[in-house]
Amino acid sequence: MSFNEDQSARGIIRSAFDRRTLLKTLGVGAVSAAGIPLLAACTGGSGPGGSAAASTSLTFGSGSSDDVPKAAYKAVTDAFTAKTKNVVTTNVVPHNDFQNKISTYLQGSPDDSFTWFAGYRMQYYAGKGLLAPIDDVWETIGANYSDAMKKASTGPDGKMYFVPNYNYPWGFFYRKSVWQEKGYEVPTTFDALTTLCAKMKADGLVPIEFADKDGWPAMGTFDYINMRLNGYQFHMDLTAHKETWDQKKVSDVFDTWKALLPYQNPAALGMTWQDAAINMGKKKSGMYLLGSFVTQQYTDKAILDDIDFFPFPEIAVEGQDAVEAPIDGLLLSKKGGNNQAAKDFMSFMGTPEGQDAYAKVDPSNIATAKGADTSAFSPLTKKCADTIANAKSISQFFDRDALPAMANNVMIPALQAFIKDGTVDVKNMESQAKALYAAQ
Amino acid sequence: MSTPTELSAPAPHGKRAAPASPRRPRKNAGVKRLSTTDKVVLGFMIGIPTLVQLAFVWIPTLLSVLLSFTRWNGLALSDIRAAGLANYSYVFNDSPAFWPAVQHNILWLVFLAVIATPLGLLLAVLLDQQIRGSKIYQSIFFVPVMLSLALVGIIWQLFYQKDNGLLNFLLGTAGTPEAVDWFGDSSVNIWAALIAATWRHAGYVMILYLAGLKGVDASLKEAASLDGANATQTFFRIVFPAMAPINIVIVVITIIESLRAFDVVWVINKGTNGLELISALVISYLIGEGQSIGIGSAFAVILLVISLVPITIYLSRTFRKEKF
Numbered sequence: 001m002s003f004n005e006d007q008s009a010r011g012i013i014r015s016a017f018d019r020r021t022l023l024k025t026l027g028v029g030a031v032s033a034a035g036i037p038l039l040a041a042c043t044g045g046s047g048p049g050g051s052a053a054a055s056t057s058l059t060f061g062s063g064s065s066d067d068v069p070k071a072a073y074k075a076v077t078d079a080f081t082a083k084t085k086n087v088v089t090t091n092v093v094p095h096n097d098f099q100n101k102i103s104t105y106l107q108g109s110p111d112d113s114f115t116w117f118a119g120y121r122m123q124y125y126a127g128k129g130l131l132a133p134i135d136d137v138w139e140t141i142g143a144n145y146s147d148a149m150k151k152a153s154t155g156p157d158g159k160m161y162f163v164p165n166y167n168y169p170w171g172f173f174y175r176k177s178v179w180q181e182k183g184y185e186v187p188t189t190f191d192a193l194t195t196l197c198a199k200m201k202a203d204g205l206v207p208i209e210f211a212d213k214d215g216w217p218a219m220g221t222f223d224y225i226n227m228r229l230n231g232y233q234f235h236m237d238l239t240a241h242k243e244t245w246d247q248k249k250v251s252d253v254f255d256t257w258k259a260l261l262p263y264q265n266p267a268a269l270g271m272t273w274q275d276a277a278i279n280m281g282k283k284k285s286g287m288y289l290l291g292s293f294v295t296q297q298y299t300d301k302a303i304l305d306d307i308d309f310f311p312f313p314e315i316a317v318e319g320q321d322a323v324e325a326p327i328d329g330l331l332l333s334k335k336g337g338n339n340q341a342a343k344d345f346m347s348f349m350g351t352p353e354g355q356d357a358y359a360k361v362d363p364s365n366i367a368t369a370k371g372a373d374t375s376a377f378s379p380l381t382k383k384c385a386d387t388i389a390n391a392k393s394i395s396q397f398f399d400r401d402a403l404p405a406m407a408n409n410v411m412i413p414a415l416q417a418f419i420k421d422g423t424v425d426v427k428n429m430e431s432q433a434k435a436l437y438a439a440q
Numbered sequence: 441m442s443t444p445t446e447l448s449a450p451a452p453h454g455k456r457a458a459p460a461s462p463r464r465p466r467k468n469a470g471v472k473r474l475s476t477t478d479k480v481v482l483g484f485m486i487g488i489p490t491l492v493q494l495a496f497v498w499i500p501t502l503l504s505v506l507l508s509f510t511r512w513n514g515l516a517l518s519d520i521r522a523a524g525l526a527n528y529s530y531v532f533n534d535s536p537a538f539w540p541a542v543q544h545n546i547l548w549l550v551f552l553a554v555i556a557t558p559l560g561l562l563l564a565v566l567l568d569q570q571i572r573g574s575k576i577y578q579s580i581f582f583v584p585v586m587l588s589l590a591l592v593g594i595i596w597q598l599f600y601q602k603d604n605g606l607l608n609f610l611l612g613t614a615g616t617p618e619a620v621d622w623f624g625d626s627s628v629n630i631w632a633a634l635i636a637a638t639w640r641h642a643g644y645v646m647i648l649y650l651a652g653l654k655g656v657d658a659s660l661k662e663a664a665s666l667d668g669a670n671a672t673q674t675f676f677r678i679v680f681p682a683m684a685p686i687n688i689v690i691v692v693i694t695i696i697e698s699l700r701a702f703d704v705v706w707v708i709n710k711g712t713n714g715l716e717l718i719s720a721l722v723i724s725y726l727i728g729e730g731q732s733i734g735i736g737s738a739f740a741v742i743l744l745v746i747s748l749v750p751i752t753i754y755l756s757r758t759f760r761k762e763k764f
Binding site (some may be wrong): 100213214267270275417425435 | 511512513514515516523526527530533534535536537602603621622623624625626709710712713724725727728729731732733734735
């Protein structure tokens with residue numbers, strides 16, 4: 001079913017979610033609604049067909065259907081073909097469809113190589129044996145990546161599966177001019193953050209811009225408080241449900257959050273992240289915790305140049321070591337594992353050369369390979385890139401690290417209820433988590 | 441919208457009745473007169489729809505019921521594991537959204553029955569008078585029924601937006617802290633959604649009743665007025681009861697619409713934060729990457745069971761009538 005379950009498309013792809021996607025998906029929604037009781041049984045349908053590939057050609061499935069990323073991937077495949085004479089057949093699928101159909105796609109006749117995300121969403125399919133390990137590819141490209149990137153590309157069995165293309169950090173974004181005018185300083189501790197918030201509130205600003213009508217943006221706040229309070233590993237274990245939800249560590253996250261909640265935009269539940277970004281653009285609010293895709297909302301160059309960034313302040317453990325920076329990249333399907341050309345393509349994506357080809361067309365993201373061209377970076381992008389490069393661990397955002405059903409069906413309602421009245425039932429979250437993870 | 445199915449619901453009534461009458465005089469001859477070709481044609485005409493029905497309705501329904509007792513990740517068939525009643529226990533005990541969803545579906549039904557459907561009837565009665573431009577008004581009120589979901593979403597977004605929306609602008613609160621957050625405030629957003637649903641439902645009901653009103657014999661009304669009945673009496677005592685077949689269709693449609701209510705809340709926020717509906721839950725658990733098929737099927741089966749109640753009542757009524 002090509003349905004809009006697109007809370008998944010977090011991040012850059014996500015950011016492109018707009019009316020167009022809505023139009024596309026909602027039509028299907030109406031049809032689905034008519035057949036609700038029948039839906040359970042129809043998991044049929046096949047992904048875009050990948051024809052049998054000879055050794056000098058490969059098929060490439062791309063969920064990057066928006067104009068800019070689509071053209072960017074075309075630049076990569078063209079550069080690859082020019083270099084190796086291997087022919088790449090690209091199948092572009094609208095990104096929501098691509099994500100929603102990924103299970104059937106991988107079981108049907110997938111392309112040799114395809115675009116996907118790091119995190120649980122990659123590990124899950126690797127664990128199910130639907131992906132081909134690419135340790136040999138990593139032998140050639142390994143030196144191009146930091147340890148954090150390598151960690152994010154490793155499957156549950158310790159083998160390598162993923163080739164990172166680009167990523168983007170989550171953090172606080174703000175308008176420099178507002179801060180200069182009021183004399184605010186970048187907080188590095190949680191206490192400094194709350195003090196700053198109080199000051200901003202007194203100055204008549206909404207201290208922290210916030211939007212959660214769609215449910216997913218609030219996960220960023222949860223993730224950061226969780227990682228600063230309990231550490232990166234706890235975040236990974238919690239999202240993998242190796243740690244339970246009904247423990248003090250989790251309640252502490254929400255308790256800590258409560259100190260911040262009064263400073264976050266109280267209208268959050270009725271707003272999309274775009275609405276919130278506009279508010280900050282209009283200098284109505286002091287800062288905004290979001291992914292760097294927030295800048296896409298500012299078409300006015302004067303505003304864009306006025307945006308700055310600082311990482312989430314430290315709270316209890318690990319300082320500011322962990323950064324939330326979802327990575328997009330390529331995977332090799334099981335079938336593609338026998339195709340040397342496809343492996344070469346993966347290697348190519350992992351070189352500065354391949355990533356430059358991409359970034360030249362789509363400069364809004366940060367290339368992940370060392371040695372990629374950074375000369376065209378704006379100061380803000382450079383800062384974002386440095387933050388990621390200096391991070392000891394990189395998380396992928398809650399809905400990429402956790403079971404999608406957990407993120408969409410449990411976490412979103414729970415966070416929205418928390419934002420509404422500051423209460424959360426972690427026991428109930430645990431019992432839901434138990435049922436959902438057991439079904440996988 | 442599956443309008444055609446609903447509209448054709450009363451059709452079998454007439455269709456089945458028609459061949460019955462000419463056949464009665466020569467009952468035995470009728471069967472014999474079927475040639476081989478006739479039989480083959482009939483076989484196809486019955487067989488193909490039956491197969492289609494089986495393939496797209498009965499088998500999936502049955503599979504849904506079976507899947508609701510399993511845990512499955514939607515990948516290999518070998519991953520299906522029996523779960524007993526675990527999914528149902530999840531729905532009833534663990535899912536915080538289920539009971540609010542049931543309440544909202546009931547609220548939806550009551551609201552449509554008490555507000556939207558009578559409004560549609562009122563519109564129909566008004567437009568049935570010989571007023572100028574009646575056709576134009578009809579089209580205007582019927583437009584919402586034909587609009588796509590996405591358009592409906594955009595239109596109501598324009599009305600309900602907190603800072604730039606028409607409604608808050610008219611209330612004079614747009615941009616101020618007093619502005620009502622029509623979509624985000626979980627105590628008002630269900631009403632906002634119900635208004636949007638009414639806007640569609642009333643137009644739908646109006647068209648059906650307009651057809652019904654046209655079908656009422658004018659001589660009945662004349663007779664009533666000769667007997668000294670006033671307009672209200674004529675309508676409630678004569679016209680309304682004369683539209684009985686349409687009334688039943690409307691009742692069924694209203695119930696189905698309230699069970700199926702989905703589009704408006706999905707456009708607003710995918711059925712969370714005060715807008716939970718069973719159908720939205722089915723979708724969120726069944727579709728996409730985040731699927732957990734067992735639980736989604738359990739939601740679907742519950743919705744199916746609830747839907748069976750009005751359907752059974754409707755069918756038993758229709759069939760009972762045909763006997764007499």
